[in-house]
């Protein structure tokens with residue numbers, strides 16, 4: 001749980017570095033309330049309006065969070081793409097920006113928990129409410145139960161928002177409902193939700209705010225990867241914690257010790273990947289190394305799987321002049337790391353991506369790579385590459401399109417958008433892409449099958465199914481390749497299997513899956 005204490009925004013939220021209010025006008029007080037500049041200066045002159053006619057000014061930070069929630073609901077937008085430009089446009093900075101960020105992202109993540117609380121406080125089904133009012137109520141619930149904003153501020157500011165954006169009648173209702181929510185602490189509410197749930201997993205899903213099918217899939221994935229079902233609660237809790245920003249310093253292009261390119265960024269070495277740097281703070285966009293493309297924002301799990309593919313020895317030892325392929329490259333994070341590693345090894349890279357706008361992002365991501373390393377960034381269907389260029393590559397990365405259930409902490413709204421029916425289409429595509437990659441790699445070459453989902457249907461079942469249909473592929477010791485890729489002295493815990501599944505609650509990374517496969521010679 002995060003606290004808004006007037007000195008910092010909600011803890012753990014992006015955009016909430018402990019800074020002075022950059023406007024210097026003290027507009028947010030210790031209770032999370034907006035204060036007028038006049039009141040901050042101690043000017044107590046009242047307007048000539050009667051109190052009943054005075055309309056409470058709505059708080060720009062709360063209004064911004066509300067607008068993000070509406071945009072996410074109405075336009076299928078991604079909160080992390082909508083919020084930063086909106087804050088910039090409205091000149092919401094410093095602790096106000098931190099407050100808006102924690103309010104928007106936290107409310108989206110914990111929506112399932114808050115809806116269950118609200119359902120007991122509203123005398124009709126939530127589906128019958130005006131969706132805008134429901135979003136206001138969720139924002140109020142997060143301030144009361146997730147941010148420790150004092151009750152009077154949370155209720156009155158949220159009611160003002162309801163009045164401004166939804167109407168006077170809904171505002172009255174918001175007032176009554178939020179007062180009911182405030183009558184119990186978070187722990188008391190969680191006890192009630194747990195007791196009302198039909199079984200333990202359902203209780204865990206509602207209190208940790210995950211759709212039940214996702215909670216079940218994650219529990220199955222833990223067990224299927226040799227871990228205990230008892231870890232499910234820790235895994236779901238890790239999905240609700242905003243991740244720290246991790247950067248990749250692309251090898252050969254930048255060193256952690258190159259002070260001038262890191263500006264005044266406060267960086268510490270990553271836990272596992274030698275290329276990883278953790279940013280103490282949240283906004284990497286001003287860092288010169290990131291702007292020039294010699295570094296980028298990349299989860300440590302993504303770095304590890306890429307390093308493992310690049311580092312594994314090929315049986316025939318032909319390590320210079322190799323050709324590497326990134327089959328599903330957009331937006332280009334792994335392609336950029338692969339290209340930097342290829343440059344060091346005298347290899348070349350082809351990056352393929354089906355969506356033209358994402359292929360453009362790949363070109364941008366590769367901008368800092370030395371000339372001659374990237375053969376081509378092409379727009380094409382990866383399923384056709386195996387037939388078009390059989391045996392043409394030494395190493396192929398298949399970072400397959402997937403449900404993203406391993407990166408829920410990064411995408412606050414995605415757990416509510418995904419449905420079990422997404423799986424069927426994705427797993428069919430994943431099988432075809434892996435098959436194509438195995439055809440595109442030469443005998444003796446290696447394919448990395450990667451997903452940012454631990455769902456067994458997208459990981460073990462895809463690989464098992466593809467391998468059942470062919471006798472020219474063998475599984476490699478993927479844990480050994482990952483261990484060889486981690487920084488010296490780091491003892492990464494990995495299950496006793498031939499593939500690797502990383503976990504947010506164990507490794508602090510996204511839940512990336514990696515299987516390394518060799519085409520037999």
Ligand SMILES: C[S@@+](CC[C@H](N)C(=O)[O-])C[C@H]1O[C@@H](n2cnc3c(N)ncnc32)[C@H](O)[C@@H]1O
Nearest residue numbers: 328329330331332333334354381382399400401
């Ligand atoms: C998980 S993302 C890859 C992320 C990327 N490797 C990175 O690190 O930035 C999967 C990508 O596959 C692309 N994709 C989907 N279907 C494809 C296909 N048939 N052929 C090639 N790429 C495809 C998607 O557009 C998406 O950009």
